[in-house]
Amino acid sequence: MSRYAADVAALARKDVLLELRSRDTLPAMLLFVVSALVVFHFSLPEGSSDVAAAGLLWIAIVFTALLGLSRSFAAEREQRLLDALVLAPCDRSAIWLGKVVSIVVFLALAEAVALPAFALFFRPVGWETVAAVALANLGIAGVGTVLAAMAAASRARELLLPVLFLPLAIPIVVGGVGATVADDPGRYLAFLGLYDGMFAILSWASFEYVVTE
Amino acid sequence: MSTSLRNNGAAAFAAAAALLLVAGTALAFYWVPEDADQGFSQKIFYLHVPVALTAYACFVWGAWKALRLLWTREARYDLESYTAVHMGVIFGVLTLLTGSIWAKISWGIWWSWGERQLVLFLILFLFYSAYFMLRYSVEPGPRRANISAVYALFGVVLIPVSFLAIRLAGTLLHPTVFTREGPQMSASMFFVFCVCLAATLALAGALYLNELTGKRLDQALRDLREAVA
């Protein structure tokens, strides 16, 4: 088991180091999420309620995640690393978990900018929003990694990922918006946790089949 | 031998579907008493709900075949899973259309976000349409079979999760004012409903087996062409 954890840590570390060196994705995600919030300010008519802004925060998060996910297998694909990775003597699900960890790190960094910016531009952010964002990150990364691997195997590539991902992101948006605006955020947070759990088990078990013949 | 048996299966399903569809429609229109609250318009229930349940059955059947594929790695399950999802999408479209008509009768509008079943089918329709895009975009082979199977499995997890999500969103944004089912189904209503459900399931079975034969034929011809050329 400790070997499994070491594999996961090594794979996640590789992705983070690669990103630190090339700076391909993270700056784009940060710039995108702030630009999106500014666009949202102008897309809300004067005098709109704060509740509508809460919905827009979740749109910004989902689309920023999409941006990061569509690049998540770019290095592997361009240098044909995925086949080598699959042949490496580690559990294939460790590849999935390593990717999930690195994507969660990128998402958390993007949100570390997005949430203060949102609080500055629109309305204060409570603890329940932060909790919902943290839970949503796990779900987005878990499902998104499998779908990104699928999209990477297709001809349509980046074009396909949003089409695959958005229907699966609808429950995340429901849970996130609910936790942000409802009086009793508990049930929405529990729902996000349920989503994470169910899809994490499924993704963990099935990722192997997506990357192998 | 096996081909002729399979065709017989499709023929048996088609005959059963013909019989049950006629019986179900006749019973729904001429025999079963009208609903006390909703009157004649409630009869669309005997079409809409069986079609919706059949669509779920197709999606679950497709996921089951997908699971068998990943389990046994037998290539034939790929086409079976694909065909089941194909049928599920056809019945899903029918659910959206009939549900939309029901919304029009009941509330005078073609679409209502308060109608949970409809919203769920819209999400599923989007999800399974992406299944087709995925299939057409990956080179045929064992890799595509695996990817399609995993996606089909995501579908059956998405169904209950979306169902819950819509319930949660409904309590938050769109309080449910109307309920369709009314008080309780009487025994005669339930009987007619069962006949109609059996009819749509038989129809789906017949379409599924025919479509499967067609897709297998297509596949066999493609292999043959490669062998000859």
Add this chain to the structure above:
Amino acid sequence: MTTEEKYVTGAYLVVLAVVLLYVVLYSLKLSRLAREVSELSELVRTKRAPQ
């Protein structure tokens, strides 16, 4: 017919129309398959002829 009856009948007709549309698409597929079979058998015949 009352409006209600019209809509209920319409729903049944929509289902019928979609199933018939499926039959049309299926027959198109079937005719394509038939054409491919005849092409293939033609191909096999011409390949065998010189021997």
